[in-house]
Amino acid sequence: MKIYRELSQIKESFPHACVTIGNFDGVHLGHQLLFGEVVQRAYRCNGTSVAVTFDPHPLQVLRPQGIKLISTCEQKTELIEHAGIDVLVIIPFSMQFAAITAHHFVDDILRKIIGVKELVVGYDYAFGKGRVGNIEFLKEQGAAKGFSVTVVDAHYEQDFLVSSTKVRELVADGRMADARTLLGRYYQIRGEVQLGQQRGGKEIGFPTANLNMEKEDLIPKMGVYVCQVICGGRCYGGVLNIGVNPTFGENRLVAETHIFDFNQDIYGKPIKVNLLRFLRNEKKFSGIEELSTQIAKDVVQAKAILAEQQKELTLSCEERFNR
Numbered sequence: 001m002k003i004y005r006e007l008s009q010i011k012e013s014f015p016h017a018c019v020t021i022g023n024f025d026g027v028h029l030g031h032q033l034l035f036g037e038v039v040q041r042a043y044r045c046n047g048t049s050v051a052v053t054f055d056p057h058p059l060q061v062l063r064p065q066g067i068k069l070i071s072t073c074e075q076k077t078e079l080i081e082h083a084g085i086d087v088l089v090i091i092p093f094s095m096q097f098a099a100i101t102a103h104h105f106v107d108d109i110l111r112k113i114i115g116v117k118e119l120v121v122g123y124d125y126a127f128g129k130g131r132v133g134n135i136e137f138l139k140e141q142g143a144a145k146g147f148s149v150t151v152v153d154a155h156y157e158q159d160f161l162v163s164s165t166k167v168r169e170l171v172a173d174g175r176m177a178d179a180r181t182l183l184g185r186y187y188q189i190r191g192e193v194q195l196g197q198q199r200g201g202k203e204i205g206f207p208t209a210n211l212n213m214e215k216e217d218l219i220p221k222m223g224v225y226v227c228q229v230i231c232g233g234r235c236y237g238g239v240l241n242i243g244v245n246p247t248f249g250e251n252r253l254v255a256e257t258h259i260f261d262f263n264q265d266i267y268g269k270p271i272k273v274n275l276l277r278f279l280r281n282e283k284k285f286s287g288i289e290e291l292s293t294q295i296a297k298d299v300v301q302a303k304a305i306l307a308e309q310q311k312e313l314t315l316s317c318e319e320r321f322n323r
């Protein structure tokens with residue numbers, strides 16, 4: 001996949017550009033349907049499938065309280081590539097960009113720079129100030145300026161209307177199986193392993209790879225989870241605590257993962273952690289011994305759940321995300 005991070009970098013023209021636009025936070029199953037549609041359309045006419053997105057997310061710029069994102073731009077890019085898109089255009093979003101009119105966006109960006117021939121958008125898509133660039137507007141523009149507009153219907157999985165907002169809600173409630181239903185994969189946190197208090201291995205008997213969590217991040221419900229850890233190109237089972245270590249009277253929020261059958265120094269290394277199932281709330285224990293006994297029980301429970309899931313995972317295409 002070719003990636004452009006500035007519109008000014010685009011010097012070539014894309015043969016028969018089939019384009020979708022959106023924020024695509026989380027790249028959930030609804031977004032994946034849009035990508036499927038453009039990829040198929042491009043394939044049929046030997047054209048180019050193009051996804052246009054924004055970074056930072058427009059609401060991070062426009063809303064004083066920002067927005068808690070399901071995926072980083074890096075993960076979004078990976079997932080869009082997985083969807084088979086040929087060209088990804090990431091428009092740097094700013095107040096200045098937000099001031100561009102809907103007409104200008106269509107004429108100067110979609111038509112002149114990208115050369116849209118077929119546009120595919122979700123049922124509720126609208127862009128620009130006051131959401132002027134809605135579906136009716138796009139259809140009018142398409143009819144007048146020679147590109148088709150296809151609207152993809154709302155997508156439901158089980159009883160859920162698939163949306164980024166719903167995924168954020170489910171993650172914040174620790175409902176990881178439901179979040180997976182909407183995402184088509186497990187919810188994932190990622191980052192570089194940080195130095196902790198050096199207690200896990202030496203004192204408690206369970207070393208943990210620590211990832212810092214910032215208050216701007218989408219924080220899953222605090223507590224203990226069964227997880228998969230992707231590290232150095234391999235996938236391991238694990239157990240994860242998201243919390244503040246109340247037993248030690250701390251208050252810094254960390255995600256700490258004990259990786260099964262693993263014994264390597266991975267400080268500073270990137271890891272990805274898939275959250276499979278919430279096990280229990282974080283608790284304040286009387287001391288190290290009680291905490292360590294409980295973690296040993298968490299490990300037994302997590303291993304049993306992972307063994308149950310193993311068959312399903314081997315059979316599903318989800319394995320391709322675990323690298």
Ligand SMILES: Cc1cc2nc3c(=O)[nH]c(=O)nc-3n(C[C@H](O)[C@H](O)[C@H](O)COP(=O)(O)O)c2cc1C
Pocket residue numbers: 195196197198199200201204206207208210224239240241244245246247248256257258281282283284285291295298
């Ligand atoms: C599976 C698991 C469950 C945990 N549960 C709790 C808990 O309930 N309460 C708590 O205070 N800390 C809990 N912890 C966090 C430990 O306190 C933490 O891993 C330990 O303090 C090591 O910190 P360090 O990595 O900074 O050295 C848990 C850790 C793991 C891996």
Ligand SMILES: Nc1ncnc2c1ncn2[C@@H]1O[C@H](COP(=O)(O)OP(=O)(O)O)[C@@H](O)[C@H]1O
Pocket residue numbers: 193194195196197198199200201202206207208209210257258259260261262263264265266267
């Ligand atoms: N099974 C394991 N799970 C997690 N980390 C491990 C494991 N084995 C070794 N490590 C290493 O040990 C470090 C964690 O040790 P720990 O005593 O908890 O220290 P810290 O307080 O710095 O997290 C990890 O960052 C990693 O480099």
